Amino acid sequence: MTKSFMPLSFAIVLLSATLLAACGGGDDKKDKAAVKPALTVTTTIPQRSMLAVKLAANGSLAAWQEASVGAEVGGLRLTDVRVNVGDVVRRGQVLATFAAETPQAELNQARASLAEAEANAADAASNAQRARSLQATGALSASQINQYQTAEKTAQARVEAARALFQAQQVRLRQTQVLAPDDGVISVRGATVGAVVAPGTELFRLIRKGRLEWRAEVTSAELGQLTPGTTAIVTTASGARLSGRVRTLGPTVDPQNRVALVYVDVQPLPGPAAGSARAGMFARGEFDLGAVPTLTVPLSSIVVREGFSYVFRVNPDNRVSQVKLQVGRVEADRLEVLGGIGPDARIVAAGAGFLNDGDLVRVADAPASAASAAPAAPAASAKK
Secondary structure, three states: OHHHHHHHHHHHHHHHHHHHHHHHHHHHHHHHHHHOOOEEEOEEOOEEEEEEEEEEEEEEEEEOOEEEEEOOOOOEEEEEEOOOOOOEEOOOOEEEEEOOHHHHHHHHHHHHHHHHHHHHHHHHHHHHHHHHHOOOOOOOOHHHHHHHHHHHHHHHHHHHHHHHHHHHHHHHHHOOEEEOOOOEEEEEEOOOOOOEEOOOOEEEEEEEOOOEEEEEEEEHHHHOOOOOOOEEEEEEOOOOEEEEEEEEEEEEEOOOOOEEEEEEEEEEOOOOOOOOOOOOOEEEEEEEEEEEEEEEEEHHHOEEEOOEEEEEEEOOOOEEEEEEOEEEEEEOOEEEEEEOOOOOOOEEOOOHHHOOOOOEEEEOOOOHHHHHHHHHHHHHHHHO
């Protein structure tokens, strides 16, 4: 009976010893894994950097000023239209011409009337002069002398009237040529060859000097950050980039949406889309409000998890802590930090995406003695 129970007892003891040995071996492995550095890293600290302050806005491009070129004469036929939409013109350039036959004939008639009036005036002046010379002799009465003098003045007035009519006909003849009032670009053409137009009819519209402006929309709160002379960079829907400078701020704010207009003079910048900016285009831009010192960290130290930005702070025991940041603007390869860490925090500079909260790391820029001290102790304990 006793002999039959001896193997079973021995087996139970042997199994217990085996399980105990296995548990002890597992603890040793966990200890070794716990003290082994997860990664060799370099560290950095946040820096104070000067970051540019920008104010983004949307708006539209528009002509700086548009000149309306109309017909000054009426009842004449357009015989020639020399420009089209998009043409660059100079001040005084002929844009269109009207038929000049009628104005030329009227000018010739006015010239003849002036010559006749001048001849009559000369005769009247001669008669008045003879009458004045005979006044002392008594050959002519005072009323007769007065009549000659009145005739002289009347004839001279007729000369002035004829001369004014002649000059008016000269102007009318010049108006048969439609001239550009300023340098610019033709934006609208309403002139058609053969049309007979009334005085004041718009024939062309001209963007003066070819200048454009950006009419940016800003809120009431943002309006106080801008002053005349503030610079801006504007990008159009076509990809053209323009440099701008605030000319003036809108005098009123729209009471419906509380938006004010800022008028910015723009000039095209060199680039693949240069010259593609057009009036009426949508454009977005950024006003340069200067620069302020702010705390920044390198972008390589940032880990984005679940939509939030984190860094890993290296603690004195070389273990890392995951710290959530409040971030702001990006400038080159640095990110603005609004909160989460202080300026003296030591953080992992690169490779933080491979770490987890609480991991042990080896700091590559630490002294060699300090780096080798951590793995030496576990090796000694394992031997024991």
